Structure formats: structure tokens, C-alpha cells
Amino acid sequence: MTSRGAAFPPFSIRGDNQIVGPLPKQMKAATLRVLPRSFYDRDPRLVGPGLLGKILVRREGRKLLTGRIVEVEAYLGTEDPAAHASIGKTQRNAVLFGPPGLAYVYFVYGNHYCLNVSCLPDGVPGGILFRAVEPVQGMNAMFKLRGIGETSDLRRLTRGPGRLAAAFGITRERDNGKDLSSARSDLYIADDGAAPPEVLITKRIGIKKAADMPLRYIVPGNRFVSG
DNA sequence: TTATGGATTAGCT
DNA sequence: GCTAATCCATAAA
Numbered sequence: 001m002t003s004r005g006a007a008f009p010p011f012s013i014r015g016d017n018q019i020v021g022p023l024p025k026q027m028k029a030a031t032l033r034v035l036p037r038s039f040y041d042r043d044p045r046l047v048g049p050g051l052l053g054k055i056l057v058r059r060e061g062r063k064l065l066t067g068r069i070v071e072v073e074a075y076l077g078t079e080d081p082a083a084h085a086s087i088g089k090t091q092r093n094a095v096l097f098g099p100p101g102l103a104y105v106y107f108v109y110g111n112h113y114c115l116n117v118s119c120l121p122d123g124v125p126g127g128i129l130f131r132a133v134e135p136v137q138g139m140n141a142m143f144k145l146r147g148i149g150e151t152s153d154l155r156r157l158t159r160g161p162g163r164l165a166a167a168f169g170i171t172r173e174r175d176n177g178k179d180l181s182s183a184r185s186d187l188y189i190a191d192d193g194a195a196p197p198e199v200l201i202t203k204r205i206g207i208k209k210a211a212d213m214p215l216r217y218i219v220p221g222n223r224f225v226s227g
Numbered sequence: 228t229t230a231t232g233g234a235t236t237a238g239c240t
Numbered sequence: 241g242c243t244a245a246t247c248c249a250t251a252a253a
Contacts (some may be wrong), residue, residue: 109235110246
């Protein structure tokens with residue numbers, strides 16, 4: 001699974017995380033089902049594990065960039081000091097307080113964007129941070145967006161929230177507030193029918209406040225999980 | 228108005 | 241393993 005080049009997309013990834021393929025083009029399109037808004041209208045602690053194994057999709061003109069979600073973190077409301085929502089509604093974090101299923105994109109450390117999806121009903125804050133996906137389709141385009149050579153370790157493409165966002169061309173200007181539950185968006189999340197993976201819950205990483213809360217959800221053993 | 232630090236990453240040692 | 245880079249939202253003054 002380290003070899004690339006000849007075996008470039010389309011790929012498919014089985015439930016046991018083995019890459020197989022290529023698959024017929026129609027098959028991929030036909031099996032993708034966009035997750036509805038109701039999927040996100042729940043506590044992030046339920047949405048988070050439910051998102052593992054689902055597919056993040058970016059439409060770039062005719063191209064499709066896709067990746068299987070393997071690592072996310074839940075961020076709650078006022079009871080979660082690490083959450084951006086804990087300080088109350090501001091211009092920056094307003095999407096977290098809005099309807100479920102919308103993209104919350106913020107800029108950190110002067111360099112990187114991070115993608116979240118809002119959870120819970122309108123008026124109740126909460127969200128899920130996407131920390132890593134396993135690339136499925138459009139890897140060559142992702143390498144371009146990341147600005148790294150295609151000979152680089154595949155894991156550098158989408159492992160970590162900043163890398164993931166860059167690989168999918170995600171910015172606050174372009175994507176903040178976008179509806180991730182609509183196939184009409186150029187950014188959405190879908191179910192390709194793969195069996196739900198095993199879920200491991202750990203402490204969140206990269207934060208100082210509330211660092212002990214077990215709100216990180218990962219596919220154990222997956223090479224693209226960070227940390 | 229100024230200061231602080233962050234839901235990170237790349238590049239060294 | 242360690243640290244510089246880099247900018248913006250928020251806190252402090």
C-alpha cells in the first residue's frame with residue numbers, strides 16, 4: 001500500500017482498510033449517499049464516532065477529491081473550555097451556534113485552516129473537528145493543493161487537520177458556513193456503504209484546556225491517524 | 228491600542 | 241525531540 005503511481009486513483013478502500021481498485025467510475029458515484037442534516041442534529045459525542053468511515057467529498061469542476069474519515073474530535077459548548085464556543089457566540093465562531101451540518105472553518109497559527117461541522121439544533125453550539133482522512137480519489141490534485149511532490153510520503157497529504165484542509169482546498173473565505181449536507185455544495189460528506197469501522201476513543205490532542213476529556217475518535221491502526 | 232497564545236506544521240538536530 | 245513561522249481573535253490596558 002506504499003506503492004503509488006501506476007495504481008493512482010480511482011481507489012477504493014475496504015472495511016479492513018486494504019486499498020483495492022480501480023473500480024468502475026459509475027460505481028463510485030452511484031454508491032455515495034450524502035449524509036442528511038438530521039445526522040448532525042445530535043450531540044457531537046454521537047456524531048463524531050458516526051462520521052468515522054464516511055467520505056469527505058470536494059468537487060473541483062469535474063474532478064472529485066475524496067477521502068475516508070479516520071480521525072475526528074468533538075467540541076462541545078460552554079461546558080467544554082477547549083471549544084471555541086465556550087466563550088459565547090462571536091463573529092468568528094457563529095457557525096457553531098447555527099443549524100447543524102454547516103462547515104465551520106477557522107484559521108490557526110498564522111498558517112493553517114481547520115474544518116469542522118456544526119452539530120445540534122440552531123442556537124445550541126457544538127461541532128466536530130476533522131483531523132485526518134485517508135485519501136481515496138484525486139490524490140494528484142491534493143498533492144498540487146498541498147504544494148508537495150507526489151513522491152512524498154502519502155501520509156503527509158491528509159494526516160492532521162491543517163494538512164487535510166489544504167489537500168481539499170478548504171479556506172474560511174471559501175467554505176465557512178457551507179452546507180455539508182447537500183450534494184449541491186462543492187464540499188459535503190457522504191456514506192459509500194462501507195461497513196462502519198471499529199472506533200477507539202482517546203483524549204483530544206493539541207489543546208491545553210480540558211485536555212483530559214475523551215472526545216477524540218479514531219480508526220485504530222489506520223496509518224493516516226495523527227498523533 | 229497593545230499583548231498574548233492558539234483545535235499546527237515543516238524542517239532541523 | 242525541539243522550535244520557528246506567522247496572523248488573527250480575544251483579552252487586557
